[in-house]
Amino acid sequence: MDERFKKQMEVSLEIDKEKNVFRQTHLSGNGRNENDAEHGWHVAIMAYLLKEYSNEPVDISKVMIMCLIHDIVEIDAGDTYAYDSEGLTTQKAREDAAKERIFSLLPEDQKEELIALFDEFEEYKTPESKFAHAMDNLQPLMLNNSNDGGDWREHGVNREQVYGRQSKTREGSEKLFELTDMVIKRHIEKGNIQ
Amino acid sequence: MDERFKKQMEVSLEIDKEKNVFRQTHLSGNGRNENDAEHGWHVAIMAYLLKEYSNEPVDISKVMIMCLIHDIVEIDAGDTYAYDSEGLTTQKAREDAAKERIFSLLPEDQKEELIALFDEFEEYKTPESKFAHAMDNLQPLMLNNSNDGGDWREHGVNREQVYGRQSKTREGSEKLFELTDMVIKRHIEKGNIQ
Numbered sequence: 001m002d003e004r005f006k007k008q009m010e011v012s013l014e015i016d017k018e019k020n021v022f023r024q025t026h027l028s029g030n031g032r033n034e035n036d037a038e039h040g041w042h043v044a045i046m047a048y049l050l051k052e053y054s055n056e057p058v059d060i061s062k063v064m065i066m067c068l069i070h071d072i073v074e075i076d077a078g079d080t081y082a083y084d085s086e087g088l089t090t091q092k093a094r095e096d097a098a099k100e101r102i103f104s105l106l107p108e109d110q111k112e113e114l115i116a117l118f119d120e121f122e123e124y125k126t127p128e129s130k131f132a133h134a135m136d137n138l139q140p141l142m143l144n145n146s147n148d149g150g151d152w153r154e155h156g157v158n159r160e161q162v163y164g165r166q167s168k169t170r171e172g173s174e175k176l177f178e179l180t181d182m183v184i185k186r187h188i189e190k191g192n193i194q
Numbered sequence: 195m196d197e198r199f200k201k202q203m204e205v206s207l208e209i210d211k212e213k214n215v216f217r218q219t220h221l222s223g224n225g226r227n228e229n230d231a232e233h234g235w236h237v238a239i240m241a242y243l244l245k246e247y248s249n250e251p252v253d254i255s256k257v258m259i260m261c262l263i264h265d266i267v268e269i270d271a272g273d274t275y276a277y278d279s280e281g282l283t284t285q286k287a288r289e290d291a292a293k294e295r296i297f298s299l300l301p302e303d304q305k306e307e308l309i310a311l312f313d314e315f316e317e318y319k320t321p322e323s324k325f326a327h328a329m330d331n332l333q334p335l336m337l338n339n340s341n342d343g344g345d346w347r348e349h350g351v352n353r354e355q356v357y358g359r360q361s362k363t364r365e366g367s368e369k370l371f372e373l374t375d376m377v378i379k380r381h382i383e384k385g386n387i388q
Contacts, residue, residue: 001373005247005373008243012236012336013222013337013340015239016222020221020225027213028207028210029211031213034213035232037232037235038231038232041235041262042210042231044258044262045206045209045259045262045263048259049202049300049304050202050206061254061255061258064238064262065242065258068235068239068242106243139206142206146207146210175199179199179203
């Protein structure tokens, strides 16, 4: 095996570890906690199914690969819950170190390509990254809604926190934010969001 | 919510169930059994990382969405182990019924689009479907190899069965088949494949 191919196969095996990174979100039917790999799969398919609702035209191939790789850094950095204010202060440093270690396993050109995609996602500026983020927000909201808001109740999350994160969905999709807003209001009324 | 959007969100939630369909393959590090959603995620990323090894040029967006959706039918039909000859005789009928039920939840145009993608994958004729299949074969082989061939030993799988499935990787990628062949030969020598 040549060096390039060997590196690509090493990364292919390394990312298997993402299946052991568990999130705060629970599967529908009040199931177990979801892991990052499952989340990435779900978000990528939803991006494909809902692409017509992006505010701006998107390169769906780019959106999908962003969705698939955006949590790879959590193999080292762990999942930081969206409403964990302490964890959020160290998140960037932990994720930067992870990004360097994991993507450096790739051949140089692919390292650069994947880091560029990851950074574009994080920077939240292009139509693709905004739509990918909208999916990254909508998918756990949808699961949590299907479980009667249990994840919000469990963590005592309040409306400012939920809107702080979810209102950014509007930048990627006005249509999906309308649904998001409707779901949040319902759970505030029910007392699931404080 | 309009009818179209409602249907798209229903499907988005319905496919969550794929995370409860477990396969015979084990995660690296002698981990637990893998589920279909994780497998789909892994296969789609590998397709992206290894696309230069496709025998023919491919539309990678099409390959990725094929990889992501190819096991959705198993929500109803269950996973059929690649070397379960009894299960394989009823697999097509079970999967056809599942395909009709699940994709019919979508708006008509998307139902047609996803069924066409699923059928293209199954028919194994286009460059995209051949490369997607190569990934679908390589990913469990890679995991199983990392676990010293435990999945083959557990099921007493023989070389004809392994080559029967894995030799089709050659149709999608000669390069990836060279690796596959090397791995299989090593496990025959070690006695992990009969």
